[in-house]
Amino acid sequence: xxxxxxxxxxxxxxxxxxxPGAWRMPGTDPRSYASFDAKVRQAQAAERGKLQFxxxxxxxxxxxxxxxxxxxxxxxxxxxxxxxxxxTSRIGLxxxxxxxxxxxxxxxxxxxxxxxxxxxxxxxxxxxxxxEDVAANYGQRIPPSAHRYGRAHEMxxxxxxxxxxxxxxxxxxxxxxxxxxxxxxxxxxxxxxKYVASRGPLYIPPSEQGQPVIVxxxxxxxxxxxxxxxxxxxxxxxxxxxxxxxxxxxxxxxxERAGRDPDEIKYFPGLMTTIARDRRSALxxxxxxxxxxxxxxxxxxxxxxxxxxxxxxxxAPLSDKQLNAxxxxxxxxxSAQALKIAREGWSLRDxxxxxxxxxxxxxxxxxxxAADHMQEWFKAGAAxxxxxxxxxxxxxxxxxxxxxxxxxxxxxxxxxxxxxITLRDHLGAPTQYGLDPRISG
Ligand SMILES: Cc1cc2nc3c(=O)[nH]c(=O)nc-3n(C[C@H](O)[C@H](O)[C@H](O)COP(=O)(O)O)c2cc1C
Numbered sequence: 001x002x003x004x005x006x007x008x009x010x011x012x013x014x015x016x017x018x019x020p021g022a023w024r025m026p027g028t029d030p031r032s033y034a035s036f037d038a039k040v041r042q043a044q045a046a047e048r049g050k051l052q053f054x055x056x057x058x059x060x061x062x063x064x065x066x067x068x069x070x071x072x073x074x075x076x077x078x079x080x081x082x083x084x085x086x087x088t089s090r091i092g093l094x095x096x097x098x099x100x101x102x103x104x105x106x107x108x109x110x111x112x113x114x115x116x117x118x119x120x121x122x123x124x125x126x127x128x129x130x131x132e133d134v135a136a137n138y139g140q141r142i143p144p145s146a147h148r149y150g151r152a153h154e155m156x157x158x159x160x161x162x163x164x165x166x167x168x169x170x171x172x173x174x175x176x177x178x179x180x181x182x183x184x185x186x187x188x189x190x191x192x193x194k195y196v197a198s199r200g201p202l203y204i205p206p207s208e209q210g211q212p213v214i215v216x217x218x219x220x221x222x223x224x225x226x227x228x229x230x231x232x233x234x235x236x237x238x239x240x241x242x243x244x245x246x247x248x249x250x251x252x253x254x255x256e257r258a259g260r261d262p263d264e265i266k267y268f269p270g271l272m273t274t275i276a277r278d279r280r281s282a283l284x285x286x287x288x289x290x291x292x293x294x295x296x297x298x299x300x301x302x303x304x305x306x307x308x309x310x311x312x313x314x315x316a317p318l319s320d321k322q323l324n325a326x327x328x329x330x331x332x333x334x335s336a337q338a339l340k341i342a343r344e345g346w347s348l349r350d351x352x353x354x355x356x357x358x359x360x361x362x363x364x365x366x367x368x369x370a371a372d373h374m375q376e377w378f379k380a381g382a383a384x385x386x387x388x389x390x391x392x393x394x395x396x397x398x399x400x401x402x403x404x405x406x407x408x409x410x411x412x413x414x415x416x417x418x419x420x421i422t423l424r425d426h427l428g429a430p431t432q433y434g435l436d437p438r439i440s441g
Contacts, residue, residue: 006378006414007266007385007427008405009053009094009235010046010397012080014070015039017392018272018359021289023070028394033070036083042393043084046091049401050417052426053092053123055235055387056080057217060098061133068292078110085118092423094123094215094233099152101129101138105198107155108162111212112204120208120422124159125215125235126226128152149222151195156214156230157435158198161189163211164434165201209422210433219247228254229439231265232429235387237360238269239333244382259438266384266427270360271374274391275367275399282364283353286391290353297352304328304335304357305342314349318342337361360389367403374404375413 015032016022023030032038043054056077064071074080077095085093093114097107107124115122128148129135135142142148167185174180189200216227217235227234234251238244247269252262276282298311305326309318318326323343328335338356346354355362363370377383390396408414419425 003412005412006374006383006408007052007233007268008049008414009055009092009268009385009387010042010051010400011270011387011389012039012042012046012054012056012074012084012393013389014072014074015042015393016070017394017396018389019274019286019289019391020069020293022392025289025392025394028392032394034075036080038393039074039080040084040087042397043088043091045397045401047088049397049405050415051091051388051401052385052418053094053423054081054084055125056093056095057125058096058098059129059131059134060137061131063131063133078114081114081122082117085114085121089119090418090421091121092123092213092426093118093121094125094213094423096125096127096217098129098134099126099155100143100148101134101140102155103198104155104158104162104196105200105202108159108198108202109204111159112163112202112207115207115209115212116204118207120210120424122207123213123215123233123423125217126152126156126159126230127217128222128226145222147195149226152226153229154193154196156226157440158189158191158193158196160211160214160230160432160435161191161440162198162200162202163204165189166203166205168206168210168433171205206433207422209424210431213423213427213429221250224250224254227251227265228256229258229260230436231255232424232427233266233268236267236269238382239337239361241377241380241382243333244269244377245380248382248384260436263428264430268385268387269377269383270389271370271386272355272358272360272362272389272391273370273396273400273404274355274362274364275370275396275403276364277366279365282366283350286353286355286364287349289391291349294349294352297357298348300357301338301348301352304332304338309348314352315347317345317347318351334358367399368407370400370404371407371411371413374408375411378413 058077081093170182170185214230215233216231248267255265274282295311
């Protein structure tokens with residue numbers, strides 16, 4: 001029986017890294033936001049580590065203080081992946097595409113073309129959009145939840161039907177007979193629902209993996225219900241091992257409810273990394289990047305711990321009186337970890353530098369700490385793998401690949417090389433072409 005091993009993906013965002021201020025760090029070219037060469041270099045670094053996929057979130061809106069910060073996302077996720085596809089050969093390419101503000105035909109065409117271009121490495125992170133700033137860019141408002149998720153289900157089914165509308169064996173391209181394709185195997189789908197419709201067919205032949213893999217990023221009950229019938233991977237955000245275990249179980253149960261084998265859906269919580277020689281160097285690196293934001297983060301940390309904190313006393317640890325009065329806020333799942341770090345006696349500045357207010361658990365320290373975290377969660381059934389968000393891409397991906405990956409490999413937790421060529425191979429996702437007959441009935 002083969003041993004279960006982790007699947008690891010790498011976040012590929014704005015060209016700089018997942019920490020605010022990454023764009024100004026030494027060694028980072030401040031023009032990387034607009035540099036497809038930088039994205040290609042970063043993707044190649046992840047592929048050198050044999051990582052199974054890249055994950056490009058997207059939500060087309062500026063959403064940051066542009067005066068001082070870079071936008072969070074790629075210029076265009078599909079164009080970035082097209083560039084990356086040409087300069088890599090194995091790593092999977094997953095991008096977000098909104099089910100709220102796209103038509104099925106557009107998305108079906110772009111993702112399947114990427115799948116063909118990359119020889120079967122594309123994945124579509126099908127999410128509903130939830131930000132009014134994004135909606136405004138499409139001249140719309142965010143529709144109610146039932147509408148967004150109703151449309152999302154229809155979108156995925158239509159897109160998959162379009163992907164399957166060019167028959168697997170339809171393309172003959174026979175020079176001698178002059179028959180290009182079997183017209184009777186390339187058929188319209190004539191599908192329509194309450195929200196979207198398409199006639200088809202989509203004029204794109206199958207890729208090496210047939211069609212792109214469906215992924216869903218989220219964690220709400222809506223997310224479980226949307227991912228359950230279709231997704232091969234769920235990309236999540238869990239701050240505790242208990243939450244990750246519950247999320248993984250919820251996605252697996254949703255897949256089972258839809259008539260699928262729960263092993264067909266993998267759960268990947270996020271992990272943010274600052275890999276350095278020791279804790280002190282990692283904290284200093286994070287302070288150099290993000291200290292500008294500490295005054296506002298002190299204000300937030302006060303609410304997480306339920307005590308008053310003084311932003312002018314960043315050098316001092318929390319007093320005994322403060323620590324005794326502190327109680328983690330039940331409204332923020334990061335609060336217990338924040339209090340744990342504060343109780344270790346770190347200065348307020350260092351508590352914040354530990355990333356206690358980041359989007360995912362943070363490892364700031366030597367590579368072995370990241371490997372230990374990943375092993376613990378993986379062994380506890382809290383994850384099938386992880387998606388990694390390095391603080392600075394330029395050297396943070398290399399630090400992960402050269403530091404963490406060998407430890408995981410030595411422990412038998414991560415593969416030494418790609419076993420297959422497609423994203424479906426990397427995820428252990430079953431063959432599918434067109435709609436899944438178990439779902440479409
Ligand atoms: C880890 C993670 C990654 C996400 N990535 C994206 C993204 O790239 N683009 C996007 O529009 N929404 C993204 N989302 C948001 C979700 O898809 C969803 O819209 C949001 O969690 C609201 O869910 P709800 O509508 O069920 O409340 C992400 C969510 C999580 C947890």
